[in-house]
Amino acid sequence: MKKLVMIGNGMAGVSFVEQLLKLSPNRYEITIIGAEPHPNYNRIMLSSVLAGEATMQDIILNNWDWYTDNGITLHTGQTVTAVDIASGTVTTDAGLTIAYDELVFATGSMPFMLPLPGADKEGVIAFRDIKDCETMIETAKNYRKAIVIGGGLLGLEAARGLLNLNMEVSVVHVMGYLMERQLDPTASTMLREELERQGMRFLMEKQSDAIIGEDRVQGLSFKDGTVEEADLIVMAVGIRPNVQLAKQSGIEVNRGIVVGDHMGTGIPNIHAVGECAEHRGIVYGLVAPLYEQGAALAKKLAGVDSVGYQGSVLSTKLKISGVNVFSAGSFMDAPGTKAVRIQDDLNGVYKKVVFENGKIIGAVMFGDTTEGSRIFSLIRSGEDCTGREKEILYGSSGGSGKPLSLTDMAAAMSGDEIVCGCNGVTKDTIVEAITEKGCVSIGEIKACTKASGSCGGCKPMVEAILQSTVGADNVKKVKEGICSCTTHSRDEVVEMIQRMRLTTTKEVMHVLEWSNPEGCSKCRPALNYYLGMIWPVEHEDELDSRFVNERNHANIQKDGTFSVVPRIYGGVTTPEDLKRIADVAQKYDVPLVKITGGQRLDLLGVKKEDLTKVWADLDMPSGYAYGKTLRTVKTCVGNTFCRFGTQDAIKMGVEMEKKFERLNTPHKVKLAVSGCPRNCAEATIKDLGVVAIDGGWEIYVGGNGGTKVRAADLLVKVKTEEEVLEWTGAYLQYYRETANYGERTSEWSVRVGLDNIKKALEDKEQRESYVSRIEKSLSLTKDPWKQIIEDEGLSKAFDALTGPIPAEIASSIEKN
């Protein structure tokens, strides 16, 4: 077998190897030599590691097993020091000499460090690898002030990460605008304002002069004579292709290793791919083009004919949460170009699409970037949009004819086009996963191909490909069961439970032929809910089918401890209750006491075995802060004290909370009551919110203030408190009976339609029948904390076992 040796173990190189293995699995004996002591990881996700959104484990793309499974010999922590072209061997710093038939340079790039005096001091780093991330996280524990030099993509992501680590961050940029290579001045200014709102400071048009400090950095001085204090300086001014080894081996090097369309260097059997390569005068630093290069090289080394790599149009997205920025192609105005723009300073939205001879050649967007992938596809396809320019941005109302939908775009895309830039997944791979491996959801496609598994930016496009693929084929294929254990939908399951009088999850799974005998963590709680909703008396709640929080009646935390939130009706408490909560917090060394967003107190960090004792000492009902059930009823003070109050909001809220607490619902339910239209209790972003008006109440439904903010819709205006309770009861029961398990009212009300909800509840007799059913369910509930304390069988499950363990065993066991 021929020997393939690759120098470098990064994203571009390993992606090339993956594509080569797909094309021609047994052609080469592959050896990879990497300098970092890790398997291949997703470098562009480092900012997420810094932001605490991902761990090192999460960003590994190919784990150790992958190398073993594919018969690849991997040497990490080693650097290749010499390539002997004459004899066809490479030598590493650990003394290994490895012969090759084909050699691939995938040496990537080095962060460019400004040659400032003092740049070697402690606390001066780049933002390039895991080690840099670890240094930042460590530094943030003991120091406050950070300076990031460089206002480009990488610099801003580093700065955001440092803000998340609670450091004071100043960004120094030599130019007048941030990200000037990816944004035009308008977008750049909006970006800067947004980041300033997030707490970043900017020092623009500043040239760094020297790094001050003794052993450790203490500050940064500038050419204009000013000085800025700093405990940490992160240089993010750019990258330099890693070409030293190639150069000393006699390979042609310009800025990068010079390659042709098939990624070959001037020397036979030696190739280069990724950030170290220079193709037609361009060195690429973004992931998508590097994957395209890898694909071209894989084809060549697998002996497959191809036109080779033709260069890439670039698109950029900034990975900072809450900041949407997109740019692609040539987005600056130039002679011969025309642009269509939307600028909305009120909502912070800016979009600009640049045309030349009827074709889109570039775009830049800020605020709303949902159309980014659609427009990027148009740029790449080079489609003529003459006469339809305005539709691109304004939709069909802006011109004549139909705007191109994402699904149309997906259908028109060529098969070898990369959809997921993070993981280098082409449209063909996704289509194959759908047609041949039977993937019918985004989740399955993700599990199968990794597409949309990293930054998630391509999710709309993946979804569109899924739709266009199965839509043309056979729509029925899309049918998804409530989980992967079944193909039955929620409505079928519920209908079956009613018709066949099924009362346990075991029966349901048996009768409906579940593929896993005991289901999974998705369907078990769902079935348990549906059974309880349909047969409140006959169905015995199955504790072992409840998620940990609902089983333990407390909220699990990341370290395995729990949080305890006692019920505080309407957010109204007493000195006695507060004293008792304080005493309990002290007695059990509760590490954190926090006031929640729902007007109550959270005791965080309680050990599992202390839970029952904490509940007993609190002697208050459970606040159910952990369940799919009524959480809180937020209230304002209403006319009890407020000079604007028109009604008694507190009394109304307390009554509602007392009536509906402990109710099992498809998802959590949050209520609120405001005493006047000023709406201080924020009732219009609740699952059900009541707003007092002069002489009555307005009831709003389907609001949400969390994952996806949605303003509630007005359901009805009523006159009395009794009517509020009746409508609330009927509405909640209608939700219980028709929503999918895990579906908030905000999603449910959109799916079902407000008009249908109104129609279901408008008839008084109908309402009363819903109310009678909800009251039946409510009458069967008991306070769970009390129940557990009083039942030894239940409370014992919270304690650790105390079996007779021989002492010598305990002491000889190594700590994990």
Next chain:
Amino acid sequence: MTTRIIAGHSSEFMNRRSRVLRLDGFEIAIFKLSDGSFKAIENSCPHKGGKLGDGMVCDHHVFCPLHDWKINLNDGKVQHPDTGCVATFPVELDGSGNVILTLDIGAVNPKVS
């Protein structure tokens, strides 16, 4: 060298639930499956250390309560698409219903076994 210890009595266990045994900083979760058999694994998910004993038991699998990783209680292997492994320990019932755990001292540390 292996040692057998009595971890508890079968009457202290509920179906598809677990009890946790603490050994000098190391925790073992012992599960009772719906067929009445017992399984024992290290009480820490290889992902983020979630306490597997608090997870939902489905057949011979447990789902980690923190991020829903699925772990096979027979061999300790993390199921697709996640990867990893937790230590497993032989466990059985004696004639009087005691739950007997066999520990291999010296090889208990799951990272080396």
